[in-house]
Amino acid sequence: MIGAVATPAGSADAGFRTVFGRDLVAELPNFVHRPYVVVTMADLWPGLEHHFDRHLAAVHEVTTIDVGALDESIGRLPDFGAVVGLGGGRAADVAKFFAWRRGRPLFQVPTSMTTNAAFAHRAALRHEGREVALAWAIPEAVYVDVDVIRGAPPPLNRSGVGDVLCHHTAHVDWKLARDAGREERRWPYDERLVAQAREQLDLVVAGLDDIHDITDAGIHLLMSAHRWGGAAFHDAGWNARHLDGVDHAFLYCLENQTGRSFIHGQAVGLGTYLGAVLQDNQPEVVLGWLHRAGVDIRPEAMGVDWEAAGTAMQRLAWYVRHADYPYTIADARPVTADVVDGIRDRITATFGAWPAEGPAAPRGGFV
Numbered sequence: 001m002i003g004a005v006a007t008p009a010g011s012a013d014a015g016f017r018t019v020f021g022r023d024l025v026a027e028l029p030n031f032v033h034r035p036y037v038v039v040t041m042a043d044l045w046p047g048l049e050h051h052f053d054r055h056l057a058a059v060h061e062v063t064t065i066d067v068g069a070l071d072e073s074i075g076r077l078p079d080f081g082a083v084v085g086l087g088g089g090r091a092a093d094v095a096k097f098f099a100w101r102r103g104r105p106l107f108q109v110p111t112s113m114t115t116n117a118a119f120a121h122r123a124a125l126r127h128e129g130r131e132v133a134l135a136w137a138i139p140e141a142v143y144v145d146v147d148v149i150r151g152a153p154p155p156l157n158r159s160g161v162g163d164v165l166c167h168h169t170a171h172v173d174w175k176l177a178r179d180a181g182r183e184e185r186r187w188p189y190d191e192r193l194v195a196q197a198r199e200q201l202d203l204v205v206a207g208l209d210d211i212h213d214i215t216d217a218g219i220h221l222l223m224s225a226h227r228w229g230g231a232a233f234h235d236a237g238w239n240a241r242h243l244d245g246v247d248h249a250f251l252y253c254l255e256n257q258t259g260r261s262f263i264h265g266q267a268v269g270l271g272t273y274l275g276a277v278l279q280d281n282q283p284e285v286v287l288g289w290l291h292r293a294g295v296d297i298r299p300e301a302m303g304v305d306w307e308a309a310g311t312a313m314q315r316l317a318w319y320v321r322h323a324d325y326p327y328t329i330a331d332a333r334p335v336t337a338d339v340v341d342g343i344r345d346r347i348t349a350t351f352g353a354w355p356a357e358g359p360a361a362p363r364g365g366f367v
């Protein structure tokens with residue numbers, strides 16, 4: 001098996017050097033190579049700016065992840081000795097890109113638990129209208145300041161479980177692809193990779209209450225799972241088959257359908273439930289996980305209505321071929337109006353009916 005060769009023993013422990021603690025942002029100016037650039041978000045910077053000193057060469061507030069625009073931005077930056085990524089996934093990804101383009105050391109400081117971006121080598125960017133996973137950057141360290149993380153809106157922090165719970169549907173998708181003869185030649189089904197991802201999933205499921213409450217233990221648990229996930233993609237030969245599948249395809253379909261962006265793990269959570277329903281793969285268990293973690297997967301909680309979400313579900317089979325995604329349950333079982341109705345009923349029974357004047361969904365620089 002190619003997979004057995006590509007996966008070194010003990011890869012479950014792999015991942016970037018990660019430090020958990022407190023007051024970690026305030027220490028950065030004492031050791032980051034000078035002068036340094038901070039890549040952050042406009043709504044985060046006012047609350048963090050006071051930690052930095054006269055060696056700050058520039059602040060880049062992320063407004064786009066378009067590669068062309070970022071190439072122009074880096075052309076305007078002064079010389080710098082290091083890059084600090086300070087924010088959610090987009091700040092982490094742009095920081096990686098700048099570190100890569102200038103060949104400078106990188107320090108990552110995630111301010112929320114939304115994605116595993118701070119723990120992954122490549123940056124999720126857009127190029128000529130398509131998603132690309134570009135660049136290569138290994139941070140000197142990832143600093144997880146538990147007080148900074150707890151400063152992010154709780155729904156954003158909790159949404160991070162979406163990127164772990166989706167292993168559940170990914171595994172059935174991968175097996176389906178094998179059984180249907182639609183497996184990628186470079187990524188043959190690998191029981192060992194599946195078992196490793198399952199172990200991470202089980203750890204997170206056992207700690208869903210801590211993650212919901214965003215305790216120190218919950219932060220440690222979810223960020224450690226992100227750390228594993230970031231490394232796992234690389235360590236398996238840029239293979240994500242054990243990590244995600246139909247769950248993420250649904251997010252991209254929903255984005256395509258609505259022209260909007262979403263809180264990653266929240267939309268992936270809805271995609272995971274949809275995938276579990278289609279796979280007949282313990283959908284009630286998946287719904288229970290999301291509810292316990294406090295990840296509200298009602299479309300209205302994402303700023304769209306059932307009309308848009310249901311349409312995206314029914315368009316999924318077309319979309320995954322249009323976008324040429326790996327084979328998943330989306331190819332094997334089309335979503336009918338009855339399936340959408342059943343999903344709507346179960347989500348409404350679990351999370352309640354959306355109030356006429358619902359609260360605004362959280363957004364901003366933490367994402």
Ligand SMILES: [Zn+2]
Binds near residue numbers: 115
């Ligand atoms: Zn993801």
